[in-house]
Amino acid sequence: MKVGIFIMPKKRTLPYIILGILAQKDEQTGRQITLQFQNEIGEFWKAAHSQIYPELKKMVADDWIEKQTHAGNDKEIYYRLTPKGQAELLAWITQPIDELPVSQDIFSLKLFFIQEATDPRIKTMIAEERALLKKQLAHLKEREHLLFDGHVNQGSYGHYLILKRAIARLKSQLVWLDTVEN
Amino acid sequence: MKVGIFIMPKKRTLPYIILGILAQKDEQTGRQITLQFQNEIGEFWKAAHSQIYPELKKMVADDWIEKQTHAGNDKEIYYRLTPKGQAELLAWITQPIDELPVSQDIFSLKLFFIQEATDPRIKTMIAEERALLKKQLAHLKEREHLLFDGHVNQGSYGHYLILKRAIARLKSQLVWLDTVEN
DNA sequence: ACTGCCATGTAATTAGTTACATGATTAT
DNA sequence: ATAATCATGTAACTAATTACATGGCAGT
Numbered sequence: 251m252k253v254g255i256f257i258m259p260k261k262r263t264l265p266y267i268i269l270g271i272l273a274q275k276d277e278q279t280g281r282q283i284t285l286q287f288q289n290e291i292g293e294f295w296k297a298a299h300s301q302i303y304p305e306l307k308k309m310v311a312d313d314w315i316e317k318q319t320h321a322g323n324d325k326e327i328y329y330r331l332t333p334k335g336q337a338e339l340l341a342w343i344t345q346p347i348d349e350l351p352v353s354q355d356i357f358s359l360k361l362f363f364i365q366e367a368t369d370p371r372i373k374t375m376i377a378e379e380r381a382l383l384k385k386q387l388a389h390l391k392e393r394e395h396l397l398f399d400g401h402v403n404q405g406s407y408g409h410y411l412i413l414k415r416a417i418a419r420l421k422s423q424l425v426w427l428d429t430v431e432n
Numbered sequence: 433m434k435v436g437i438f439i440m441p442k443k444r445t446l447p448y449i450i451l452g453i454l455a456q457k458d459e460q461t462g463r464q465i466t467l468q469f470q471n472e473i474g475e476f477w478k479a480a481h482s483q484i485y486p487e488l489k490k491m492v493a494d495d496w497i498e499k500q501t502h503a504g505n506d507k508e509i510y511y512r513l514t515p516k517g518q519a520e521l522l523a524w525i526t527q528p529i530d531e532l533p534v535s536q537d538i539f540s541l542k543l544f545f546i547q548e549a550t551d552p553r554i555k556t557m558i559a560e561e562r563a564l565l566k567k568q569l570a571h572l573k574e575r576e577h578l579l580f581d582g583h584v585n586q587g588s589y590g591h592y593l594i595l596k597r598a599i600a601r602l603k604s605q606l607v608w609l610d611t612v613e614n
Numbered sequence: 615a616c617t618g619c620c621a622t623g624t625a626a627t628t629a630g631t632t633a634c635a636t637g638a639t640t641a642t
Numbered sequence: 643a644t645a646a647t648c649a650t651g652t653a654a655c656t657a658a659t660t661a662c663a664t665g666g667c668a669g670t
Contacts, residue, residue: 260628260659263538270545281649294540301630303651325638325649343542343553346560350568354533356445358476358597360525362590363452369589371525378528386532407551408544415540415608422604426597442631442656463621483658485623507621507666 264305265314267295269331269339272315274409276330280306283329289393290409293416314338361430372430380427387420446487447496449477451513451521454497456591458512462488465511471575472591475598496520554612562609569602 271286272278283306284299286292297305306329309315314335318328331339357379364372394413402410453468454460465488466481468474479487488511491497496517500510513521539561546554576595584592 257627258660262629263536263541264629267541270541273545274547279649280651284649291541291544292534294535294537294544296534296630298631299650300632300652303649307651327650339545343545347538347542347564350564351536351538352474352478353476353535353601354445355476355597356529356533358594359445359449359452359473360529361597362473362476362594363455363521363525364590364593365456365587367584367589382529382532402549405547407549408546411546411612412540412544415537415543418604418608418611419535422600422607425604426600429600430593439655440632444657446657461621462623466621478658480659481622482624482660485621509622 263295264297264301265309266339266342267291267297268302268305268309269314269335269342270408272329272331273336273339274405277318277328279326279328281326290390290413290416293390293419294412309335376427376431380424383420383424383427387417387424390417390420445477446479446483447491448521448524449473449479450484450487450491451496451517451524452590454511454513455518455521456587459500459510461508461510463508472572472595472598475572475601476594491517558609558613562606565602565606565609569599569606572599572602 268283271283271291280299280303284297284302287295287297306315306317310317310329312334313332315329316332318330320326320328357375360375361372390413394417397413398406398410450465453465453473462481462485466479466484469477469479488497488499492499492511494516495514497511498514500512502508502510539557542557543554572595576599579595580588580592
């Protein structure tokens, strides 16, 4: 997309996810934010602490978040949203999505390279993929039980939704695997 | 994953996809390979020509592919697999997948940030997402009709599969959207 | 003449990964 | 003691994106 002399910046996602994490629960440390990526968010975005810590510094510099240390605790650094950060999050959510994501599904790509329907590798690959999906599905169902157990808590609708979304995705993939096998 | 003094290289995907593209039809130019990413493969991996051309050079240097120019045509450069490239492709497909991909679904992430079920933005976001999904589904169904039209051609099973996979994915997402709306 | 596409390439930058690093605390 | 985890950070590198760049050829 070329727009005159303006350079179009690459689409950023990580800082907005961090804003979203802090919007759900203020006063979180870099480590707590990092750990969020191991749960439901990790189904849709991954980031290591080595990417998060510098990002937090940048966000402080840009006045999207502010740091706060607690007395008698020089180890942990807590972050919370600034009004500007809240505004940025709002603007980002409101902005329409213009294209669908790429799923980077290595399994599908590997299948793409198999030219003959009779190839014996297909069975093995499906079995392995099914095992991975089942394991993750079990994990997410446990999370659902643990976090919500039937009822959605006030102010957790978003969290509830993406957990449900992840579960639905896994289930549909398992259904599709069955159709391939026959 | 730390394994003694060995440095674990980052997981590469692009060169293997290029090998797969050349395995389906030998003698393709950089441009033809680039264009493949606009169709079915693009559902699962994207790459611009500015990434592909340098990658092709590297793959030639590594003896995974070889370049070939045709007489009276100094414009186009054709590539084909070397035995080593074929072996690399085979090895990659055989290697088990150890973890599920991250879908990088911005729509799901944005939903995550919406805390209340009554938020009026949800309706708009779903409508926009539905439009995107429907458009892409229509496109893929047309591709299916164009390329296969009921029967799978010999040697195109992989291509057929990932097209079917992409269609199934889109359909399941549309179904899920309905469940959110109510 | 101009627009758009074919075909290939490079430059500059940002995003993301792997590894290295330190010091404190908690469990066995 | 020592192993694991908490908590933060940096260094080095690879992958990927956006933009710049050139020359040819086809259509209007």
